[in-house]
Amino acid sequence: MYKYVLRRVLLAVPVLVLSSLIVFGLMRVMPGDALTALMAESGNVGEKELQKLRKDLGLDLPYYKQYLVWVWQMVSFNPGDSIFTNEPIPVALRKAIPVTLELATLAMILGLVIAIPIGVLSATHQDRLSDYVGRVVAVSGLSMPEFWLGTLVITFAAIWFHWMPPIGYVSFWESPWKNLQQFLVPAAILGFRLSAATMRMTRSTVLEVLREDYVRTAWAKGLAGKIVVYKHALKNALIPVVTIVGGQLGVLLAGTVVVETIFALPGMGRLTVEAILYRDYPVVQTNVMLVAGTLVTLNLLVDMTYAWLDPRIRYQ
Amino acid sequence: MAARVTRREFLERTTVGGLAAAALVAGSRPRRASAAASPYPDWIPASTKPPKRGGTLTRASAWDPPVIDPRLTQSVGTFQFVGLTSNRLVRYGFSDEVSGVADLSLKGDLAESWTASPDHRVWTFKLRQGTKWHNLPPVNGREFVAEDVKYCFEQYAKEGVQSFTFQEIEATETPDKYTVRVHLKTPNVFFPQNLAEPVAVMFPREVLEQDGDLKKRLIGTGPYMLKEHTRKVRVVLQRNPDYYDKGRPYFDEYVILSTPDAATRQAAFRTGQANFLHLTTPSEVDAVRKTNPDTVVQSFHNTLAPFGVAMAQDRPPFNDVRVRRALAMAIDRQKMVDTVLEGHGIIGWGVPYIYYQDAQPTGKDFGPWWQYKPAEAKKLLTEAGHGKGFETTLFYYEYYPAMTSEVQLVQQDLKKNLNIDVKITKLDYTTYYGRYVDNKWDGLSWGFQSGHAIGVDERTYQYMHSKSTKNFFRVNDPVIDELTTKLRRTPDRAEQRAITKKIVDREFDQVLRLWMPYDNGFLLFQPTMRNAAAPALRRTDGYGSPMLARAWFDK
Numbered sequence: 001m002y003k004y005v006l007r008r009v010l011l012a013v014p015v016l017v018l019s020s021l022i023v024f025g026l027m028r029v030m031p032g033d034a035l036t037a038l039m040a041e042s043g044n045v046g047e048k049e050l051q052k053l054r055k056d057l058g059l060d061l062p063y064y065k066q067y068l069v070w071v072w073q074m075v076s077f078n079p080g081d082s083i084f085t086n087e088p089i090p091v092a093l094r095k096a097i098p099v100t101l102e103l104a105t106l107a108m109i110l111g112l113v114i115a116i117p118i119g120v121l122s123a124t125h126q127d128r129l130s131d132y133v134g135r136v137v138a139v140s141g142l143s144m145p146e147f148w149l150g151t152l153v154i155t156f157a158a159i160w161f162h163w164m165p166p167i168g169y170v171s172f173w174e175s176p177w178k179n180l181q182q183f184l185v186p187a188a189i190l191g192f193r194l195s196a197a198t199m200r201m202t203r204s205t206v207l208e209v210l211r212e213d214y215v216r217t218a219w220a221k222g223l224a225g226k227i228v229v230y231k232h233a234l235k236n237a238l239i240p241v242v243t244i245v246g247g248q249l250g251v252l253l254a255g256t257v258v259v260e261t262i263f264a265l266p267g268m269g270r271l272t273v274e275a276i277l278y279r280d281y282p283v284v285q286t287n288v289m290l291v292a293g294t295l296v297t298l299n300l301l302v303d304m305t306y307a308w309l310d311p312r313i314r315y316q
Numbered sequence: 317m318a319a320r321v322t323r324r325e326f327l328e329r330t331t332v333g334g335l336a337a338a339a340l341v342a343g344s345r346p347r348r349a350s351a352a353a354s355p356y357p358d359w360i361p362a363s364t365k366p367p368k369r370g371g372t373l374t375r376a377s378a379w380d381p382p383v384i385d386p387r388l389t390q391s392v393g394t395f396q397f398v399g400l401t402s403n404r405l406v407r408y409g410f411s412d413e414v415s416g417v418a419d420l421s422l423k424g425d426l427a428e429s430w431t432a433s434p435d436h437r438v439w440t441f442k443l444r445q446g447t448k449w450h451n452l453p454p455v456n457g458r459e460f461v462a463e464d465v466k467y468c469f470e471q472y473a474k475e476g477v478q479s480f481t482f483q484e485i486e487a488t489e490t491p492d493k494y495t496v497r498v499h500l501k502t503p504n505v506f507f508p509q510n511l512a513e514p515v516a517v518m519f520p521r522e523v524l525e526q527d528g529d530l531k532k533r534l535i536g537t538g539p540y541m542l543k544e545h546t547r548k549v550r551v552v553l554q555r556n557p558d559y560y561d562k563g564r565p566y567f568d569e570y571v572i573l574s575t576p577d578a579a580t581r582q583a584a585f586r587t588g589q590a591n592f593l594h595l596t597t598p599s600e601v602d603a604v605r606k607t608n609p610d611t612v613v614q615s616f617h618n619t620l621a622p623f624g625v626a627m628a629q630d631r632p633p634f635n636d637v638r639v640r641r642a643l644a645m646a647i648d649r650q651k652m653v654d655t656v657l658e659g660h661g662i663i664g665w666g667v668p669y670i671y672y673q674d675a676q677p678t679g680k681d682f683g684p685w686w687q688y689k690p691a692e693a694k695k696l697l698t699e700a701g702h703g704k705g706f707e708t709t710l711f712y713y714e715y716y717p718a719m720t721s722e723v724q725l726v727q728q729d730l731k732k733n734l735n736i737d738v739k740i741t742k743l744d745y746t747t748y749y750g751r752y753v754d755n756k757w758d759g760l761s762w763g764f765q766s767g768h769a770i771g772v773d774e775r776t777y778q779y780m781h782s783k784s785t786k787n788f789f790r791v792n793d794p795v796i797d798e799l800t801t802k803l804r805r806t807p808d809r810a811e812q813r814a815i816t817k818k819i820v821d822r823e824f825d826q827v828l829r830l831w832m833p834y835d836n837g838f839l840l841f842q843p844t845m846r847n848a849a850a851p852a853l854r855r856t857d858g859y860g861s862p863m864l865a866r867a868w869f870d871k
């Protein structure tokens with residue numbers, strides 16, 4: 001097991017190096033730079049002055065030097081400052097990460113709370129009304145993008161109930177109630193979308209497992225239905241579900257970008273999108289590397305979870 | 317045991333449910349407004365009641381400025397609140413001072429009075445005595461004096477986005493603590509107007525010297541002090557108890573909530589989380605008034621359009637005036653106003669009409685080349701040697717969603733009427749801006765004039781003179797150069813209007829800038845809000861933010 005983990009960690013290094021080259025390259029391929037964005041709406045800055053500012057920001061260095069400087073900053077855990085705001089990147093991340101983490105965690109919890117019971121219910125009541133309702137919910141979740149659902153919820157809540165989640169982010173420690181009001185609706189929207197694929201996968205794997213011999217044996221022994229389903233069938237049905245959930249983490253992080261914008265939450269999604277638009281290279285590069293590192297780690301954790309769920313699985 | 321449902325039954329039931337839901341959504345959709353004139357007033361007079369103190373003004377704002385240093389940005393996101401923390405030497409009138417929407421008379425802000433030498437090269441400003449900087453370190457409420465003005469002018473000229481305006485200054489003298497004498501390199505009768513632009517704010521020397529920039533601390537002399545600036549969350553302004561205009565401002569706080577999504581901003585207004593809101597189209601206003609019938613609406617009337625088709629007129633084929641005129645005649649701009657802008661828009665012009673006439677111009681005022689006459693346009697293009705049309709490119713950034721529709725209509729009209737194939741490229745803002753201002757592009761671009769400054773000098777000399785760094789439309793016309801320079805040297809108001817009219821006539825005759833329709837927009841206020849109407853030049857939610865110093869809640 002330890003050897004397996006070590007091998008996976010070592011394999012992550014080329015993945016991260018490749019990611020760093022891709023994000024660095026893509027940012028340089030995009031026309032314009034942070035200075036262009038900074039001077040936008042101004043329109044009266046002379047070329048000489050632009051050159052001076054470019055030099056001050058280190059944007060005049062050859063690309064390979066800019067890359068090496070950045071890599072050194074990353075490995076020394078000092079990613080530098082935002083070109084645009086001068087704010088140290090760790091400070092910006094310290095503000096944004098808790099927001100996205102809270103949103104993603106709540107969405108994941110809500111998604112699983114919706115998906116697994118409905119998936120099991122659909123499977124145990126195959127081709128009955130509850131199954132059809134569950135499948136419609138799942139297909140709806142897959143079909144409705146977050147930006148559409150978010151806009152619809154916020155607009156119709158305001159029209160019908162004269163209510164919307166309070167805008168102007170407040171941390172959980174500052175005001176738990178206000179914070180939950182701000183997060184529950186966006187998390188439910190993200191979670192609903194997340195639950196769709198999980199729900200469908202739970203249904204089909206539970207259906208499959210319910211047809212296994214050992215389940216038939218359990219029924220034959222006269223065990224109660226709940227024990228057969230939840231104790232014997234569900235645990236074995238969860239392995240593909242865990243794979244799906246693990247794979248959806250990336251989708252979840254992508255979804256936060258849209259939901260954070262609609263619900264005015266200052267998380268990683270907004271930080272990254274804004275940095276891309278302003279060509280704030282250090283911020284974009286650091287954020288992308290952080291997300292890449294997180295996804296690599298989460299995938300490793302998902303793989304390790306298999307062993308816990310199914311003792312037959314051994315890592316060599 | 318649950319009843320089994322067949323697939324057929326299930327499909328029948330969900331179809332009925334789906335149709336019902338669709339009908340519900342369709343019923344709640346706002347109706348399309350007709351192209352009729354707006355039923356809302358274009359001016360809301362100041363309240364006659366005595367103002368009341370207190371309350372927190374809140375607004376959900378699309379703009380979230382990354383930089384608050386006024387030397388480095390002219391972004392509306394910054395000046396939506398810098399206009400309240402900081403003052404200029406002179407200003408335009410507030411809504412409770414002006415006679416109407418087009419009243420452009422200047423008032424003293426940090427200066428009490430100003431005079432010019434006979435040749436308008438030397439301007440002397442007498443400062444208001446006893447004005448204090450905010451009571452915050454490092455200035456700690458010290459008095460604002462003439463040396464502060466001199467320092468700011470020098471810093472603005474030295475670097476940053478306002479250098480063009482302030483490099484016009486040859487020298488600044490401070491004969492005493494409250495007198496500033498400015499020597500210009502060339503005469504300019506509009507120098508006070510340039511200083512009244514919302515971006516020309518005073519900042520303290522101490523902050524710049526200690527921090528090296530103005531990105532971290534925003535300290536001024538204005539009616540509000542910056543209490544909090546958390547990017548992507550909120551800006552909180554707190555009433556300045558030492559403001560020179562005693563008793564003002566009226567609100568205890570002004571909170572600007574960063575809200576990038578338009579639907580969320582509307583919802584914030586509907587639910588009372590925001591006190592005022594800007595909307596673009598009549599149908600949006602109608603939809604909000606259905607749920608909030610007490611909303612007070614000001615129908616804004618733009619005096620100029622900031623966008624138009626910029627042509628690479630320094631090279632073929634657009635260096636031929638016949639080609640430019642043909643393009644102008646082949647585009648149906650009124651159709652754009654009627655369809656894309658639901659009738660609530662202007663057909664487009666670049667110099668605010670209030671500088672040369674009282675009534676808003678109509679399409680006919682712009683002369684023969686600006687009438688929609690496809691057949692004559694085709695004839696003119698044939699005379700220019702392009703009877704079979706040609707291929708060209710157009711790049712743009714979508715400043716607002718309707719802009720894409722306008723771009724497509726231009727493409728459609730040029731193809732249909734002149735057989736000109738326009739290849740459109742939509743860009744992100746930074747790419748668009750970089751390409752547009754580098755002045756090396758070919759073909760067409762959806763050009764802009766910045767929105768921050770709309771004084772007559774800015775809109776004529778600074779945007780049209782061939783030597784100006786803001787001449788993005790690549791105007792290179794000796795007559796325009798001569799007229800815009802002459803205008804800066806003409807103190808008489810009547811003569812100014814006459815010269816401005818000549819500039820506009822020349823621009824339209826030569827089709828130097830191909831103006832496109834622009835929405836007028838609306839400002840929506842909660843019913844208790846008073847004295848927040850926007851005069852002709854600036855909206856109170858943007859560059860017109862200083863007007864909020866006089867706004868108050870009637871409750």
